[in-house]
Amino acid sequence: MIRIFPRGTLMPFLFACTVALGVLLPLMMMVTISLNPDEQDILVSMGSLKSFIPETVSFQNYIDVWTDPARPFFRYMMNTAIVTVATLLISITINSMAAFVVAQGSLPGNKMVLLFVVATIAVPAESLVLPQLILAGKLGLVDTYVVQILPGIANALSIFLFFQFFSRIPKDLFEAAELDGFSFFQKYRHIALPLSKPVISAVAILQFLEMWNAYLWPVMVTRGPEVRPLTVAMGAFFGTNQRIPWGDVMAFAVSMAVPVILFFLLMQRQFIASVMSSGVKG
Structure with a gap:
């Protein structure tokens, strides 16, 4: 009897199909x-x-969404792209630096610092928006790109992922670099960072999704289409007493999802490599 599925693989296959x-x-x-x-x-x-x-x-719904003067879709798209890309670039740079200092630095209390950073993951983001909003108002940052970028830069999960990777880099590489006269920053720049491409991809995908889909903070700190992102614009469909135009809503949602899918397809190889390497020690 010819087996279509090898023994023990039918149930995992059915489970994967159900999830898909x-x-x-x-x-x-x-x-x-x-x-x-x-x-x-x-x-x-x-x-x-x-x-x-x-x-x-x-494609009439798409045409209506893209050409609606009350909701300038491409303006919102540009706002979202600016905030997301700027946050990613600054966040990956700063978080990777912080993780490298904790993983390879010789300052006392490094592990306690990491423990404190990881503990902040348990703090609900919603509990921080009010003090952040008051601070943004006092600094005059409301209704700007900066106020949307700053809260997303420091990311505890990103620091932890970078730390895990940097901790597994063989010490011999850094010792050899020291013999060649590398400074601490040069070891980060020329050794640790180039090796961390899989982690960078994983962090980029996670933070891209987080920033691209952010709603609560942008809706609190933006006032008009000049700097508002797509999520806030989409929420406006549900803010009136009129009947919800579901065709337009779904066309807006599809248009909003396409950049996310393209970004994931671009980064998927490195992301998968990061997931696979996370189970390998040494």
């Missing part, structure tokens, strides 16, 4: 609804199989 369906079905529904220009038909088909299989293909 759980992820893909909402995306299929989102795309299908975004391609349907008939709002009445959308409401009728909600919750049925018709909401997963496109019968009508039209």
Whole structure:
């Protein structure tokens, strides 16, 4: 008898398919609804199989979203990109430096510093927004790119991931670099940082998702379309007493999700390498 599945692999395969369906079905529904220009038909088909299989293909909802003068989509897209990219570049630089000092530095109390940093992960971000908002108001930073970038720079999880990687780099590399006259910063710049590309990719993906989808803080510190991100603009669809235009909402959501998917596809090889190497010691 020919086995289609090797022994012991059928259940993991079925479980993986179930998880994949759980992820893909909402995306299929989102795309299908975004391609349907008939709002009445959308409401009728909600919750049925018709909401997963496109019968009508039209890009009218996308055109309406992209050309709406009340919600300048591409302005919001540019705002989101500026905040996200700036946060990523500054955050990866600062967090990797901090992790390298803790992992390879000789200052007393390094481990306690790391413990304190990791403990901040347990602090709910929502509990910090009020004091941050008061501080931003006093500094005159409200309704700027800076106020959206600063809170996302220091990231405890990123520091921990970099620390884990830097701690596993063989000491022989740094000792050889010292013999060649490398300073502490040069060891970070020329040895640790180039080796940490998989971790950089993992941190970049995690923080990209966090910043791209941020809503609570941007909605509190932005006032108009000049610096507002996509998430706040999308929330405006649900802030009126009028009927929600689900076709436009889904077209907006698909357009907002495309850069995230492209970014992940760009970084996936290094991200997978980081996940695989996290289980390897030495």
